[in-house]
Amino acid sequence: MVRNGEKQRRDRRRRGVVGNGGDAYQQGREMQEGRRWRKVREVAEGQKMRESSRTQLNIMDVEQNMSLEEKVQTLESEIQRLYKENENLSFSLGVINNNYRSLLQACLQEKQIQETSRAAASTSPKSGSSEEYSNKRAQNEVAKAKVSRVLKRADPGDLSLVVKDGFHWRKYGQKITKDNPSPRAYFKCSMFPDCPVKKKVQRSVEDKSILVVTYEGEHNHAVPGAPNFSIMVDSATTNYLNSSSSTVNPFQPDTNLGLAFPPAHESSRRPNCHDSMEDNNNGIEEYVASLTRDRNFTAALAASVARSLVTLSHSTQM
């Protein structure tokens, strides 16, 4: 299609349009995160005290009954056993989490399609293409459900819109939008030829040091260079690991059992956006290790999984 000169001139004129916009999103997220971190801190501190008192009792027993050599051997074997138990639990948790998430997503999509079909049928029963229309609407809603937004702290002096999240992206466009003087960059995932994921990156109107990253779609390949377990954690946790900043996806089921948080020794402060990814990974591993040492936690985990499975089986029967 060939466009006339006037339209082309308009296109050129409108580049660089400046406007105003508001973003209350950041403030709301920070309040919500603050409450969440306080709760996690309380739980972690309580558990640390329980662990400490248990350890003291164990040491007294050992001192009374065993020689030093035996003590070392016992402790070493105990460490080995706990290490293996920790590994097994981490693996099991990942598998359960992955399976549970897939099941929930499938159920959610099915329900959404059913509901939109029912609603469309009841509102426009005479329309010949009502089924087609409702299917299209359902597809659109499912597609919308796969959109997530992540806020990342960036150096204000750095004008590039590059966000390192482990994937390879090819920039295919940049645009000035009406509601934000900063340009918006458009990226496609270039790791896999037919990966449908796109992302948009734009600086926040209110705080230019914050990059608003909008992801659309889901990767049809694995996270590059990540260990097996981290592939299996849900995307909310992955987002936390990648960005250590605010993230939101209202359609993402919360199946991480509230575990993806920093260890007790770091809990006196809320992690900020400058924390490195390595710090977060080490912290989470330490925290998982301390949790798996706690038999109460293991029992609670088993009970939680059992409850989830019961709930799931009830919902799928409905």
Add this chain to the structure above:
DNA sequence: CGGGTTTGACCGGCGC
């Protein structure tokens, strides 16, 4: 030379 970035042009949805 291959892969990524830049940027002007084009497309299509939406509101009036």
Add this chain to the structure above:
DNA sequence: GCGCCGGTCAAACCCG
């Protein structure tokens, strides 16, 4: 039908 605007295309360019 027209204008506005976000999203995408693709040629030119850059860089290791």
